[in-house]
Amino acid sequence: xxxxxxxxxxxxxxxxxQENVLLDVQGLTKHFxxxxxxxxxNRNRPSVKAVSNVSFxxxxxxxxxxxxxxxxxxxxxxxxxxxxxxPTEGKAIYRGKNIFEQSSKELRKTREEIQMVFQDPxxxxxxxxxxxxxxxxxxxxxxxxxxxxxxxxxxxxxxxVGLLPEQYYRFxxxxxxxxxxxxxxxxxxxxxxxLVICDEPVSALDVxxxxxxxxxxxxxxxxxxxxYLFVAHDISVVRHISDRIGVMYLGNMVExxxxxxxxxxxxxxxxxxxxxxxxxxxxxIKRERIALKGEIPSPLNPPAGCVFHTRCPFATDRxxxxxxxxxxxxPGHTVACHLYD
Amino acid sequence: MNPEKxxxxxxxxxxxxxxxxxxxxxxxxxxxxxxxxxxxxxxxxxxxxxxxxxxxxxxxxxxxxxKYEGEIIFKNEIDLxxxxxxxxxxxxxxxxxxxxxxxxSSLNPVLTIGFQIAEAIMLHENTSKEEAxxxxxxxxxxxxxxxxxxxxxDYPHQLSGGMRQRVMIAMSLAxxxxxxxxxxxxxxxxxxxxxxILDLIEDINKRFDMGVIFITHDLGVVAELCDRVxxxxxxxxxxxADIYNLFENPKHPYTKGLIQSIPHMxxxxxxxxxxxxxxxxxLENVPVGCRFAPRCQFADEQCxxxxxxLRGIGDGQKVRCWHAEQIAERKEEVYATS
Numbered sequence: 001x002x003x004x005x006x007x008x009x010x011x012x013x014x015x016x017x018q019e020n021v022l023l024d025v026q027g028l029t030k031h032f033x034x035x036x037x038x039x040x041x042n043r044n045r046p047s048v049k050a051v052s053n054v055s056f057x058x059x060x061x062x063x064x065x066x067x068x069x070x071x072x073x074x075x076x077x078x079x080x081x082x083x084x085x086x087p088t089e090g091k092a093i094y095r096g097k098n099i100f101e102q103s104s105k106e107l108r109k110t111r112e113e114i115q116m117v118f119q120d121p122x123x124x125x126x127x128x129x130x131x132x133x134x135x136x137x138x139x140x141x142x143x144x145x146x147x148x149x150x151x152x153x154x155x156x157x158x159x160x161v162g163l164l165p166e167q168y169y170r171f172x173x174x175x176x177x178x179x180x181x182x183x184x185x186x187x188x189x190x191x192x193x194x195l196v197i198c199d200e201p202v203s204a205l206d207v208x209x210x211x212x213x214x215x216x217x218x219x220x221x222x223x224x225x226x227x228y229l230f231v232a233h234d235i236s237v238v239r240h241i242s243d244r245i246g247v248m249y250l251g252n253m254v255e256x257x258x259x260x261x262x263x264x265x266x267x268x269x270x271x272x273x274x275x276x277x278x279x280x281x282x283x284x285i286k287r288e289r290i291a292l293k294g295e296i297p298s299p300l301n302p303p304a305g306c307v308f309h310t311r312c313p314f315a316t317d318r319x320x321x322x323x324x325x326x327x328x329x330x331p332g333h334t335v336a337c338h339l340y341d
Numbered sequence: 342m343n344p345e346k347x348x349x350x351x352x353x354x355x356x357x358x359x360x361x362x363x364x365x366x367x368x369x370x371x372x373x374x375x376x377x378x379x380x381x382x383x384x385x386x387x388x389x390x391x392x393x394x395x396x397x398x399x400x401x402x403x404x405x406x407x408k409y410e411g412e413i414i415f416k417n418e419i420d421l422x423x424x425x426x427x428x429x430x431x432x433x434x435x436x437x438x439x440x441x442x443x444x445x446s447s448l449n450p451v452l453t454i455g456f457q458i459a460e461a462i463m464l465h466e467n468t469s470k471e472e473a474x475x476x477x478x479x480x481x482x483x484x485x486x487x488x489x490x491x492x493x494x495d496y497p498h499q500l501s502g503g504m505r506q507r508v509m510i511a512m513s514l515a516x517x518x519x520x521x522x523x524x525x526x527x528x529x530x531x532x533x534x535x536x537x538i539l540d541l542i543e544d545i546n547k548r549f550d551m552g553v554i555f556i557t558h559d560l561g562v563v564a565e566l567c568d569r570v571x572x573x574x575x576x577x578x579x580x581x582a583d584i585y586n587l588f589e590n591p592k593h594p595y596t597k598g599l600i601q602s603i604p605h606m607x608x609x610x611x612x613x614x615x616x617x618x619x620x621x622x623x624l625e626n627v628p629v630g631c632r633f634a635p636r637c638q639f640a641d642e643q644c645x646x647x648x649x650x651l652r653g654i655g656d657g658q659k660v661r662c663w664h665a666e667q668i669a670e671r672k673e674e675v676y677a678t679s
Contacts, residue, residue, distance in 0.1 A: 069531035176620045206385035206621075207558065211602035211614035218613070233531070236561075240604035240614070263606065277536040279561030281603055283584040289540075292533050295501045 020060035022195060022227050023081070028054045028090035030076050034300070048299045050076045052251040052307075053090075055326075058195065063221065063228040065242030065259070067235055067274075071296060073251040078197045078231045082116055083107060094195075112142040115188035119200035121180035125172040131158075131183055132168040138191040153190060160223070161186045161216060178209035182216065189220060197229045202237060214241060235278050239263055244332070247271045250307040251299060253326070257333035267335040269312050306338065314339055344375040346417060347552040348397070348437075348520055353411035355389075355396045364624050366392040368576040370411075371651070374520065377550040379543075381567035381584075383557060383599075387621055388573040390556045394522045397421065397554075398439055399429055416519070435465040438513035442525040444505035448497040454481075455493025458512045465516045480511040484541060503534035510541060520552045521545075527562065539566055560603055564588060569657075572596050575621060575632045578651055581659040592660040592669055594637050631663065639668055 031047040051073040058064050066074045080087045083099065092099040099110055115138075118124040125134060135154045139145060145153060155165055161182045172180060181201060188196050198217070202210045218241065221228060232238050238245060239259055246256045247268065255268040266272045273290040280287065292311045297303055303310050309319040319338050326336040355367040367389045374380045382390045399421065401407035413421040415436065424432065441447045449457055458480055459473035468476070474493065481489035484507040497505055506526055513521060523542065527535040543566060546553050555567055563570055563584070570587045572580040572595065580593040591597045601615035619636045622628060630647050634640040643663050651661040662668070 069533065178620060207560070207599055208385060208602050208617040209620065211604075212616050214604070215613045215616060235532070236604045236606050239606060240608065240610055259610070273533060277532040278606065279532075279536075279539075279559065279565045280606060281560040281564045281588065281600065283564045283588055285564075289536050291537065291540075295503060295534070 023058040024093040062243040065238035065245040068248035072248040115193040349373040351412040381570040384573035389576040
């Protein structure tokens, strides 16, 4: 195990924020061709524009939260970074190298350092394997350590994520949802990664279990000096865990800001509406909700100009034609909206 | 002034026959819903909240699967559990209706939504097909579906998730029921759509003075919508309180734990979230004493050996805990461990 220097992790994060960019995503685009359309050779074959020209950076040791509603492309973004889905365009620079151009051999090395935790811990664990061998697999694949040390390493990580040694020989179905998520996290951490992409890791869990896993994620981050890309739709969870948050709408990144800045001073009309719709567990607070009209347009045929203009209460003619550029309004707080030109 | 009771559930027990024996999913549950009130039922998966609501409508197979005990008194006169199959069918949809979490699997994919709403109307009221279709358009308009006269001819797959839930609500309201049971109706929806549906349910509740039982696991939704709440844990009600007491003065350690474990929009992000230790035991393996005792930080010998009853502790609040009063005073301590 790499022993992280015992600097308080808050200090570490502060220091890291300025310099060390761990992952630089530039202009990430993913279009899924629509299957079954007759004109397979036609160049203008229809496609689902899942992610369009998304750029952001991950700093070493931080948690970057990605929020948005279903179909906004947040999960696709996470998955393309692991190349579980091949991107259509763009770059993802990890330690000076573009992940999207790596050969499969290089990619294997990268995937040792970038791991993933999935939403449904049950369908992401092989039901026929015992926990011990599920957790050993990353060590074998990436040839980490000697074979006879593997059991010790597995025991070590199991203890760290709160699993008991006697559970080594159990099968996934013998565990509850929360424990399965602990196994999923252990599997991601055993290869000693730098970056962990968490795709809705607590969405399937009950409230009392959810808080256990969130605390565990935070604790592990401090212990292993991890960087998280945290994809989720629950804004209060993302707020709790993230240092910075990016808001996505219909495949576009509309706003990126440090957490407190985003929650207290949201700039984009969509972010404002989204935040106002989050139910607050306090019966004395009756807020004015910003009601959005209509529904999210189809990503097959997203609106021209600003993608949000069809539902935006402030849309002007310019929004219908011109795609807004991202601009920095405060330190680290960028927004893509014509209102701020 | 005593509000009129619309539905009263008395000592309801729902037993399921399983391969390994009898499982009591709902055990001694009593509560009531007043006319025009929104009652929340809160709890985590497996606590019996959905089984309770489906028992009210007797949706389970009574021949092979389930056995009910207790009484479910509707409008102070009818015991739903004593009705014949035919009488029960008359009550469903007409007097009491229900909406579910997943509207797509509750709608028939090969029939237009207009037909499905009209069908419900024709089943209970003596109307022609044309009248029923016209009423269906009105119901769609009422639930906020744009250009309803065109939409009645749509099939479920042509609508978005939020629209489908509106169709479900339109269908459940078609016969002007006195009670609407909503089982996690917004769980599958995005927050901006969820807030639209919550507004709609609140509006309907006010406009028709209709009682609503709203089942959810989301305390934020409860705070926005409900007047009164029952909290369930492992097949039993552990606490009943009005919405303000629930959040400001929770008496049961489980309720307290739940409220403290959700991340707040204005909480301290550096602090760890409160955790309820352990997991929910299985229904086949229910603890002898208080069902929450194995996870409770205040549990003592009495809790481990004797099961507490749900008891009133003033201000309409009820709690199933031996030590509720003492725990309530130890507020600081609870917060200190969070």
